[in-house]
Each structure stands twice: as structure tokens, then as C-alpha cells.
Amino acid sequence: LNPLVITIDGPSGSGKGTVSQRIAQTLGLRLLDSGALYRLVALVATRADVALDDASALAAIALNLDISFLPAESGVKAQLAGEDVSLAIRAESIGLAASKVAAIQSVRDALLARQRAFAVEPGLVADGRDMGTAVFPAAPVKIYLTASAEERANRRYNQLKAKGESVSLPRLLEDIQARDARDMNRQVSPLKPAEDAVIIDSSQMGIDEVQDAILAIVDKR
Numbered sequence: 001l002n003p004l005v006i007t008i009d010g011p012s013g014s015g016k017g018t019v020s021q022r023i024a025q026t027l028g029l030r031l032l033d034s035g036a037l038y039r040l041v042a043l044v045a046t047r048a049d050v051a052l053d054d055a056s057a058l059a060a061i062a063l064n065l066d067i068s069f070l071p072a073e074s075g076v077k078a079q080l081a082g083e084d085v086s087l088a089i090r091a092e093s094i095g096l097a098a099s100k101v102a103a104i105q106s107v108r109d110a111l112l113a114r115q116r117a118f119a120v121e122p123g124l125v126a127d128g129r130d131m132g133t134a135v136f137p138a139a140p141v142k143i144y145l146t147a148s149a150e151e152r153a154n155r156r157y158n159q160l161k162a163k164g165e166s167v168s169l170p171r172l173l174e175d176i177q178a179r180d181a182r183d184m185n186r187q188v189s190p191l192k193p194a195e196d197a198v199i200i201d202s203s204q205m206g207i208d209e210v211q212d213a214i215l216a217i218v219d220k221r
């Protein structure tokens with residue numbers, strides 16, 4: 001595959017979003033946050049009162065998304081028909097809705113070409129669930145970044161607390177386990193490491209350490 005594509009897949013809360021941003025920045029590559037695409041479909045559907053199991057309406061939304069990703073201070077800014085929706089798509093409710101629409105094959109098909117179009121020079125870091133297995137199966141560097149559900153719940157807890165939100169740790173753990181189960185057990189493009197992926201468990205690692213480990217893998221290629 002030419003240009004260089006680095007895929008970083010894993011469950012929510014594994015740190016892959018942050019680490020993908022850093023790797024893209026360090027290596028001067030483009031970034032695809034594929035989860036944002038599913039979140040955008042979920043946002044448009046929710047606003048239009050489209051049922052989250054209406055496959056044909058959701059696929060039409062996915063095909064016709066009028067979006068652009070603009071570089072911003074913290075990664076990229078998502079724009080929907082000119083409106084900045086970066087914050088709106090990060091809501092917990094939209095994440096949950098995204099994981100429902102993401103289980104529909106026709107929605108995934110509708111987003112495939114759009115995702116592949118990100119792979120242009122000077123190269124791409126693709127962050128998601130099925131980047132290495134389905135979207136960029138020929139990518140020369142594939143990472144599967146994971147961490148225990150407990151550790152991921154802890155990280156999320158600390159993030160939310162720092163933002164001043166009151167949250168329950170057991171509740172967060174439950175949500176994470178439910179999202180994992182849905183992402184890993186669905187029929188279409190389930191979350192799993194590609195056969196040729198390097199698996200990194202970040203439970204006991206800081207973000208700098210994870211970044212260095214991935215850069216070392218890229219270097220060796």
C-alpha cells in the first residue's frame with residue numbers, strides 16, 4: 001500500500017485517539033478518526049428523529065454526510081454543513097447511538113470509500129475498530145491498542161472528574177463493558193485484532209510509552 005498507512009484499532013478508552021493524533025503529528029501524516037464518522041451519522045439521525053435501526057435511512061445519511069475535518073489546536077475539528085459539531089459528537093449519548101448505527105452493514109459500506117479516500121500522500125494514521133481488518137487490510141503497520149476494562153473506566157472517570165462532571169465509576173465500567181460487547185460481538189466488522197497486528201496492552205503504560213512503542217514499530221518497518 002502506497003502511501004504509508006498506519007492503522008490503530010482498539011476498544012473505547014484504550015487511548016488510541018490521543019496516541020493516533022500524536023503519531024500523525026510526529027510523523028507529519030494525515031489522521032482519520034473513523035469513530036467520528038459513525039458519531040456524525042448518529043448525530044444527524046438523532047436530530048432528524050431517524051430510528052437507529054432504520055438501515056436504509058441511516059445508509060442514506062452516511063452516503064450524503066456533508067462533512068469536513070479542519071485542522072485545529074487539539075487535533076481536528078468536525079464540521080457538518082459548516083457547523084462545528086466537534087463537541088456535539090463527543091456526547092456519551094451520541095457515542096452510544098454511534099455504536100448502534102455502526103452495527104449496520106449498509107452504513108459501514110456507505111462510509112468505506114470516504115474512509116479510504118483519506119489514504120493520500122504523505123500518509124495516514126487511521127484510528128478505529130476495523131481499520132486493519134476491513135478498511136485498510138493491506139496497511140504495512142497495524143496496531144491493536146487495548147487496556148483492561150477497569151483501567152479504561154478509571155481513565156474515563158478521571159477525565160470526567162477533571163471536567164467537573166459527577167460520575168459513578170461502577171456505572172462507567174458497566175457502560176464500557178456493554179460497548180465492548182456490542183463492538184466485539186456484532187456480525188459486521190467486529191472489533192478484533194488483524195492477524196498481522198501488533199497488540200499493545202496499555203494498562204500499565206503511560207501515553208508517552210505507548211507513543212514510543214508505536215514509533216519504534218513504525219521505524220522497524
Ligand code: C5P
Binds near residue numbers: 095100
Ligand atoms: O471511537 P469512537 O468511540 O469515537 O467510536 C464510536 C463508535 O463507532 C464505536 O463504539 C464503534 O461502535 C463505532 N466504530 C466502528 N468502527 C470504527 C470506528 C468506530 O464501528 N472504525
